[in-house]
Amino acid sequence: MDLEEYRLAVKGMKASKRLGQSFLMDEAVAKAEAEYARNRTVIEMGAGMGVLTNELCKVAKKVIAVEYDQRLFEFLGENLESKNLELLNCDFFELKGKKLEGADIMISNIPYNLSSKVLAWLGERSMPAVLCLQKEFVEHMLAATGTKSYSRLSVSSRLSFQMHRLMSVSPDKFYPQPRVTSEIVYLRPTGKKINRSESEMINLLMMHKKKKLRNAVIDSARALGLDKGRASEIAEAMENSAMRPFQMEPEMILSAARQLKKLIKNKKSE
Numbered sequence: 427m428d429l430e431e432y433r434l435a436v437k438g439m440k441a442s443k444r445l446g447q448s449f450l451m452d453e454a455v456a457k458a459e460a461e462y463a464r465n466r467t468v469i470e471m472g473a474g475m476g477v478l479t480n481e482l483c484k485v486a487k488k489v490i491a492v493e494y495d496q497r498l499f500e501f502l503g504e505n506l507e508s509k510n511l512e513l514l515n516c517d518f519f520e521l522k523g524k525k526l527e528g529a530d531i532m533i534s535n536i537p538y539n540l541s542s543k544v545l546a547w548l549g550e551r552s553m554p555a556v557l558c559l560q561k562e563f564v565e566h567m568l569a570a571t572g573t574k575s576y577s578r579l580s581v582s583s584r585l586s587f588q589m590h591r592l593m594s595v596s597p598d599k600f601y602p603q604p605r606v607t608s609e610i611v612y613l614r615p616t617g618k619k620i621n622r623s624e625s626e627m628i629n630l631l632m633m634h635k636k637k638k639l640r641n642a643v644i645d646s647a648r649a650l651g652l653d654k655g656r657a658s659e660i661a662e663a664m665e666n667s668a669m670r671p672f673q674m675e676p677e678m679i680l681s682a683a684r685q686l687k688k689l690i691k692n693k694k695s696e
Contacts, residue, residue, distance in 0.1 A: 446537030452599040456481040466530040483508035549586035552615040561607045578632035587613040627683035635672035
């Protein structure tokens with residue numbers, strides 16, 4: 427199928443708002459993303475109508491393309507043929523074991539509403555990725571300490587990945603057009619593991635990022651399973667308790683989260 431036929435097919439396929447579908451229409455963008463697939467085994471989440479999938483198959487060792495939508499899965503099966511392509515019709519987050527065996531990198535234009543969930547998935551596996559994301563989301567990922575955009579997303583992203591902006595993608599490269607500009611970013615894992623309880627602690631502290639650390643802990647008492655008295659005692663024992671989370675580098679936030687977790691455990695065992 428040539429590009430013009432593809433464009434007609436895309437416009438004939440009604441995108442699902444529920445699934446956050448917006449189909450890439452530009453081969454140049456797909457080729458730029460596919461450069462990171464050379465001689466690698468690639469996972470593509472949300473293959474859509476295959477413009478990126480097609481470019482990945484040209485250069486990758488193997489492409490594992492996952493598409494949840496049955497209509498799109500059937501379209502891909504009828505219009506894409508490549509010996510190094512494995513098409514899967516399933517929920518990406520239910521993939522386990524052998525289906526992911528040997529995967530080196532994720533390269534995807536993911537639904538924006540799944541961005542945080544995909545980042546967590548990648549972080550847990552220390553897997554590199556090239557992702558097309560909403561520009562504002564990327565700005566929060568990369569936000570510097572002490573800035574207005576510095577958030578729990580900034581902390582978790584900067585702890586888990588070295589991040590590099592690759593290119594901006596205008597809305598007219600997709601159909602239907604999103605209302606926002608997108609950016610393609612390369613994520614290289616730092617290898618730092620953050621478990622679920624540490625992540626929860628980070629989120630609680632950053633919910634009160636403008637308050638002093640001691641007050642952020644006290645205000646999170648109920649969420650931490652503590653009464654105000656115990657929370658206050660723990661807060662006073664925290665290092666850097668007079669600092670405000672939005673002024674703390676990600677490593678300091680993680681250290682505070684780990685210390686908080688340890689102090690709570692000790693206090694509950696008394």
